[in-house]
Amino acid sequence: MKQFAGFPTKMDFTPLPNLFFSQLLPEIDDMAELKTTLHTFATIYRKKGYPRFVSYSELLRNPSLIQSLREPGKALDEMLQQALEKATKRGTLLHISLEGDGVAEDLYFINNESNKQAITRIQRGEIKIGGLKAKEPTCVETEATPDIFTLYEQNIGMLTPMIADELKELEKLYPVDWIRDAIKAAVELNKRNIRYITRILERWSVEGKTDGTYQRYSKEGPDKYTKGRYGHLVQH
Numbered sequence: 001m002k003q004f005a006g007f008p009t010k011m012d013f014t015p016l017p018n019l020f021f022s023q024l025l026p027e028i029d030d031m032a033e034l035k036t037t038l039h040t041f042a043t044i045y046r047k048k049g050y051p052r053f054v055s056y057s058e059l060l061r062n063p064s065l066i067q068s069l070r071e072p073g074k075a076l077d078e079m080l081q082q083a084l085e086k087a088t089k090r091g092t093l094l095h096i097s098l099e100g101d102g103v104a105e106d107l108y109f110i111n112n113e114s115n116k117q118a119i120t121r122i123q124r125g126e127i128k129i130g131g132l133k134a135k136e137p138t139c140v141e142t143e144a145t146p147d148i149f150t151l152y153e154q155n156i157g158m159l160t161p162m163i164a165d166e167l168k169e170l171e172k173l174y175p176v177d178w179i180r181d182a183i184k185a186a187v188e189l190n191k192r193n194i195r196y197i198t199r200i201l202e203r204w205s206v207e208g209k210t211d212g213t214y215q216r217y218s219k220e221g222p223d224k225y226t227k228g229r230y231g232h233l234v235q236h
Contacts, residue, residue, distance in 0.1 A: 036083035051118035056106040098132035
């Protein structure tokens with residue numbers, strides 16, 4: 001075994017949810033599934049846009065993954081397919097099959113609420129993935145309004161389990177339209193975090209929100225929230 005030379009001082013990191021270590025890792029007993037899962041997370045996290053996913057063909061072209069899966073007498077494509085099936089069955093990944101011009105493609109998503117919503121919209125034909133479409137799409141006449149979880153991930157950042165719980169609590173306290181507007185206001189002010197969104201909603205609940213005007217258009221200017229009573233909580 002060739003000894004690893006060590007990590008450099010400056011390098012990139014790939015985030016992994018804490019639940020992966022506490023709930024999934026103790027249950028994964030297949031090395032191919034573990035390697036494929038880690039490479040899938042790494043590939044998806046390096047991507048931009050919405051929704052974020054990785055295709056089967058992308059993983060099959062990943063030299064690091066394929067090299068790590070090699071075993072004498074076993075076909076690489078079959079090993080990869082079996083590993084993905086195990087990860088999907090376990091609930092780590094979400095899977096959808098699309099087709100176009102006689103070509104089929106399997107897409108894999110990290111299993112979270114936002115991606116569940118995205119897959120539903122793909123199946124309905126509301127989200128287009130290149131020239132591919134779901135095998136049995138459901139036709140709809142109008143574009144559905146994104147739910148707050150999708151809206152958050154599209155505009156603010158990764159939807160972690162903790163943030164998803166915070167959004168669910170906000171749903172219990174405020175109208176959904178308020179939450180959507182608060183997310184939009186946070187984006188316009190480049191204050192992309194859940195604390196700032198929460199403080200906007202708290203301000204509206206005290207002062208009222210009758211015209212939907214975002215805070216940046218008020219007479220007090222964009223520093224209204226950072227200089228007010230809760231300023232120390234929303235400056236970052």
